[in-house]
Amino acid sequence: MTVKNPLDMHLHLRDNEMLNLVAHLSAKDFKAAVIMPNLVxxxxxxxxxxxxxxxxxNACNDEDFIPLMTLFYKNYNYNFxxxxxxxxxxxxxxxxxxxxxxSSGISSFDIDELKETLEAMxxxxxxxxxxxxxxxxxxxxxxxxxxxxxxLAKSFPKLKIVMEHITTKRxxxxxxxxxxxxATVTLHHLILTLDDVLGGKLKPHLFCKPIAKRYEDKEALxxxxxxxxxxxxxxxxxxxxxxxxxxxxxxxAGVFSAPVALPLLCELFQKHSNEANLQKFLSxxxxxxxxxxxxxxxxxxxxxxxxQVPSKYGDVVPFMADEFLEFKQNxx
Ligand code: NCD
Ligand code: ZN
Numbered sequence: 370m371t372v373k374n375p376l377d378m379h380l381h382l383r384d385n386e387m388l389n390l391v392a393h394l395s396a397k398d399f400k401a402a403v404i405m406p407n408l409v410x411x412x413x414x415x416x417x418x419x420x421x422x423x424x425x426x427n428a429c430n431d432e433d434f435i436p437l438m439t440l441f442y443k444n445y446n447y448n449f450x451x452x453x454x455x456x457x458x459x460x461x462x463x464x465x466x467x468x469x470x471x472s473s474g475i476s477s478f479d480i481d482e483l484k485e486t487l488e489a490m491x492x493x494x495x496x497x498x499x500x501x502x503x504x505x506x507x508x509x510x511x512x513x514x515x516x517x518x519x520x521l522a523k524s525f526p527k528l529k530i531v532m533e534h535i536t537t538k539r540x541x542x543x544x545x546x547x548x549x550x551x552a553t554v555t556l557h558h559l560i561l562t563l564d565d566v567l568g569g570k571l572k573p574h575l576f577c578k579p580i581a582k583r584y585e586d587k588e589a590l591x592x593x594x595x596x597x598x599x600x601x602x603x604x605x606x607x608x609x610x611x612x613x614x615x616x617x618x619x620x621x622a623g624v625f626s627a628p629v630a631l632p633l634l635c636e637l638f639q640k641h642s643n644e645a646n647l648q649k650f651l652s653x654x655x656x657x658x659x660x661x662x663x664x665x666x667x668x669x670x671x672x673x674x675x676x677q678v679p680s681k682y683g684d685v686v687p688f689m690a691d692e693f694l695e696f697k698q699n700x701x
Pocket of ligand 1: 381407468469470500576577578579606608609622623624
């Protein structure tokens with residue numbers, strides 16, 4: 370199979386040593402990626418954003434790869450956003466405390482409090498990317514957040530709202546109800562259910578937010594993705610953590626899937642769909658939704674060529690470590 374300009378619409382590259390370890394793996398497989406701002410401290414001003422972007426570019430060491438930068442949501446005003454616009458792709462909103470490095474996220478979804486920023490973003494055409502989870506019982510967090518998505522979609526009809534890494538049938542349905550709601554889905558949520566994470570022995574490397582859900586949720590996600598549904602985009606949510614932060618008491622949330630994303634998606638679409646829908650899911654849908662175009666195309670070939678996923682990349686255990694995959698990238 371061949372993919373033109375594959376895009377990762379949700380990627381954690383971290384900083385410093387980790388950035389240098391993982392960035393080039395995404396840069397060689399993807400034309401562009403949306404880079405998450407949940408560093409410590411989070412990226413909330415333009416100086417920090419520009420400096421981080423430069424470190425990302427240096428670490429990727431690939432002129433052809435485009436990092437699409439994001440700011441961590443705060444109640445920004447119009448003037449700031451107008452200045453920020455040319456440097457950023459979108460703004461990422463985290464509810465306080467729901468996932469890794471989100472403690473300074475927002476604690477109220479009162480429309481009056483969000484109005485100034487979200488109206489400015491609507492006017493400036495800046496998309497809002499949302500980590501949609503409440504603080505309820507873990508299996509209900511995403512579905513319960515649908516009330517907030519509806520409130521946002523209705524209150525800001527011109528705002529492009531992306532429901533990030535959706536994991537439930539509920540959000541698959543919601544996506545069809547509001548014109549201004551879009552979504553990303555990860556690779557691992559097309560493969561895993563909660564059973565895989567903790568139904569047998571506990572698998573810390575499969576633990577992530579949002580947690581993988583029920584079989585029927587996974588089926589709903591697969592149905593949308595494999596049909597090439599136009600409002601759904603691929604976002605790996607590849608989120609590397611050092612092995613000591615995963616294999617310990619108090620395991621960090623995040624699955625490091627970047628190096629296996631294209632081979633596994635190719636395998637899934639080859640089995641359950643086709644090349645045309647893979648192209649939509651990996652690139653065309655996002656290009657249409659976000660008006661993206663590229664001066665130079667990047668074509669990635671995936672060939673039947675069995676290989677074994679390494680046990681580790683540095684001190685990070687990848688998704689499918691030690692497993693054999695059927696397809697491999699051919700970079701020549
Ligand atoms: C992400 C991380 O590690 O930064 N973790 C995760 O489980 N997905 C944060 C996030 O996207 O929720
Ligand atoms: Zn994420």
